[in-house]
Amino acid sequence: MRSSPVIIPLIVILLAPLDLAAAALPQRPALVQSIDIQIPSAPTPVTIAGTRHLAYELHVTNFRPVDVVLKRLEIIDADRGSRVAEFSDSQLAARLDRVGARVADAERQTVVAGGRTIVYLWLPLENSGAIPARLQHRIELDLMRPSGRVSTMLIDSGCIVRSEQPVVLDAPLRGGPWVALYDPMLVGGHRTSVYTLGGRARIPARFAIDWVKLADDATHARGDSRNIENWHGYGSEVLAVADATVAAAVDDMLEGATLSEATGPLALENASGNYVTLDLGGGRYAFYEHLKHGSITVKPGDRVKRGQVIGRLGNSGSSSSGPHLHFHVGDASAELAAEGVPFVLRNFEVVGAYDTIDAFETGERWKPSSVETIRRMELPGANAVVVFPGARQ
CATH class of the missing domain: 2.60.40 (Immunoglobulin-like)
Incomplete structure (x- = not known):
């Protein structure tokens, strides 16, 4: 049987235009899923x-x-x-x-x-x-x-980037020296502790500072530091940082006489110990934690004036640094369901600083400033040693 000599060339002629058309189609950009x-x-x-x-x-x-x-x-x-x-x-x-x-x-x-x-x-x-x-x-x-x-x-x-100015506050304590303990990169510290309440994750203590009283010789206690009453700051007057309304005042936790190893984790609602919350207005709230049992002098609804004594520094709740005042500002009255927001202090004097929190904890002497420096309308640097206006206690 004879085959037609025109079949193969005819197929080539038909396919060639199809190949050219396919080559002319635009290539879709690659899509890469990531994060x-x-x-x-x-x-x-x-x-x-x-x-x-x-x-x-x-x-x-x-x-x-x-x-x-x-x-x-x-x-x-x-x-x-x-x-x-x-x-x-x-x-x-x-x-x-x-x-x-x-x-x-x-x-x-x-x-x-x-x-x-x-x-x-x-x-x-x-x-x-x-x-x-x-x-x-x-x-x-x-x-x-x-x-x-x-x-x-x-x-x-x-x-x-928000354009509003941080709230301006007076000092929460008098005199000094006080060390402003915080480390913004410390894993598990204030800055990196996330709480999920009400269906949302927040960092309440983004700008929190733990204030610990020091003596001029850099000690934080006299004699046996296991006895909380020997700490220089224990019982110091805690002050209202602004004219404000008391949003909360809870004074229901006893303190042990000595520092001791934790026997187990505290319930989350007890971690702040005895505390006061001030409504500063404008959606800003000041939180004072770990106050001395029986020392709180205000109740919810009270109006307070800046500089007014509202309690005394203690060691209640989860107080890993020993007797100190934990202070921060948030954008809601529920402490752990608020985002921590920045604030500045009206004025304070910087007299030195620790290089790290570890240097403080091991009892090293802070490094004194070469000159006495009055700072205004700002926050102290991490682990700075400062003196507030007012008589030393």
């Missing part, structure tokens, strides 16, 4: 130790079935396109904490499949420059796929 970034509480500028700061968090959630490794974070002034800060490697790891089970060092950079990691940011700004109105975040990361590591980068939609 979700949320900023629950936008930053408000506050001056700390003479430098403006922004404090806020990135909540990074990994919805993928594979781990994600955060490699580099760049924070950008979205309007000017300039870099505000950049972190990678160990500097980035130091600012991360995994929700749930905690891990150390470089492991913090891994956001496990289905997990969440929080990036804690405490950013000093150049005082000579303009405060950014909006921030964006450029993140470089690796997707740990079964077929191999895939590197990618994303830029989020960013967040606004």
